[in-house]
Amino acid sequence: MSNDDKYPTESGRRRFVKGVVGGAALAGVGTTGAVAVNSATTSSGAGGGSTQAMAIENTGGPAPRGMPQIPVEIDSDGNIKGVWPEVQEVTESGVTFQVAETENYNGSDVTYSSEWFQYCGVESYEGIKPDYESENFFHSGANPAYTWQQDTYSEGDTLNISDFEDYRSWGNGIGESGLGKPATGTWRSQDSEDTIPIQVIRSPLIEEAAQNDPWLQASTSQGVIAWLNKCTHFCCVPGYKQAADAAKFNAENDVYCQCHQSVYNPFSVVETLFVARPRPEE
Ligand code: FES
Numbered sequence: 001m002s003n004d005d006k007y008p009t010e011s012g013r014r015r016f017v018k019g020v021v022g023g024a025a026l027a028g029v030g031t032t033g034a035v036a037v038n039s040a041t042t043s044s045g046a047g048g049g050s051t052q053a054m055a056i057e058n059t060g061g062p063a064p065r066g067m068p069q070i071p072v073e074i075d076s077d078g079n080i081k082g083v084w085p086e087v088q089e090v091t092e093s094g095v096t097f098q099v100a101e102t103e104n105y106n107g108s109d110v111t112y113s114s115e116w117f118q119y120c121g122v123e124s125y126e127g128i129k130p131d132y133e134s135e136n137f138f139h140s141g142a143n144p145a146y147t148w149q150q151d152t153y154s155e156g157d158t159l160n161i162s163d164f165e166d167y168r169s170w171g172n173g174i175g176e177s178g179l180g181k182p183a184t185g186t187w188r189s190q191d192s193e194d195t196i197p198i199q200v201i202r203s204p205l206i207e208e209a210a211q212n213d214p215w216l217q218a219s220t221s222q223g224v225i226a227w228l229n230k231c232t233h234f235c236c237v238p239g240y241k242q243a244a245d246a247a248k249f250n251a252e253n254d255v256y257c258q259c260h261q262s263v264y265n266p267f268s269v270v271e272t273l274f275v276a277r278p279r280p281e282e
Contacts, residue, residue, distance in 0.1 A: 002167075047099055048123070053116035053274045055217060056227050056255065061262030063233040065272040067255075068116040069228040070187065070198060071105065071219035078161040080200065081137050082187045082226055085112050087130045093110030100130035106218030116277035117196075120235035127188030127196050128279065134188040138198055138226065140147040142184050142205050145242040146172065149183050156190075159183050161222055174241040175252030179203060182240045184229065197237050199229040199255070205267045216269060225266060231257040232274075240266060 053067030085100040098113035117128055126132055140153035148170070152163050164181045171177025180203025189195045207223035211214035219225075231238050238257035246256035248276040255264040 047115050048118055048276045051115045051274060051276040053272050054110060055270055057265045057268040057270045059263050059265045062260050063231055063262035065232050065274055066270055067227045067232060067264055069219055069269060070228060071112060072221045072224050073227050074161050074221045079137050080159045080161060080224060082198065084136050085114055098130040108215045108218035110215050110262065115276040120230045122196065122230060123277040124280050125196055126192035132188060134190060136188060138185040138187055138200060140159055141184055144184050145239055159185055159200060162244035167202040167223060168204050172241055174244060179205060179253055197229040198226055199240060200226040201240060201266055203267065229261060231262055233260055233262050
């Protein structure tokens with residue numbers, strides 16, 4: 001069977017695989033078959049398979065890869081939003097299902113897909129369904145780790161750029177000050193039992209890096225970068241400058257997972273290839 005038989009022309013995935021990764025690159029890691037096998041599982045839940053995501057880099061510990069980025073937009077009132085990809089229907093092998101996927105996201109040449117978040121059980125969360133209704137803003141969670149955030153927000157408040165004005169000097173005694181100002185929160189979880197944990201940092205390093213990087217330019221705004229805050233090792237929720245013992249693992253200026261000491265660099269965004277889990281059948 002030729003590749004053309006395996007990937008019907010309606011499939012957004014096929015364009016993604018060829019356009020972004022390249023068939024040869026995928027063949028090199030032995031995952032080409034997984035795309036065809038896993039890409040259409042049911043008529044309601046679907047997706048999964050070999051996925052290329054943009055992620056904050058994993059630099060230490062047992063985690064297999066970085067945590068996926070959530071592209072950010074800031075509205076005219078300063079509210080910080082995590083963009084959700086475009087919802088569309090695709091038909092593969094005679095099965096029609098919904099996907100949330102934006103090709104060439106903001107002219108960056110990257111295909112942004114909700115499959116980036118399909119690991120660690122998140123694939124079964126309400127908010128990961130392509131058509132889950134949400135305004136997509138980031139909301140402050142119940143017990144934020146940062147004193148500034150506890151003092152500024154109540155649970156459910158929307159994170160707002162005006163509260164990050166001191167991002168060039170902020171510090172909390174862990175690691176260096178001035179790298180950026182962090183907050184934790186939730187996304188697409190307002191009317192759901194499942195909480196999707198996110199973290200953001202507004203950083204001068206991101207602001208600078210975005211000037212010469214089409215993807216960062218497309219996916220960050222005013223120095224704000226965001227990611228799904230689920231460790232890719234065993235799914236704990238890591239933190240940036242939240243644990244004093246991060247210094248023992250050289251991670252006082254990084255995102256650190258206390259469970260088994262994985263370290264992520266939030267100022268380094270890389271492409272990661274992994275096998276996303278399909279959304280469950282409904
Ligand atoms: S390092 Fe094991 S769950 Fe994060």
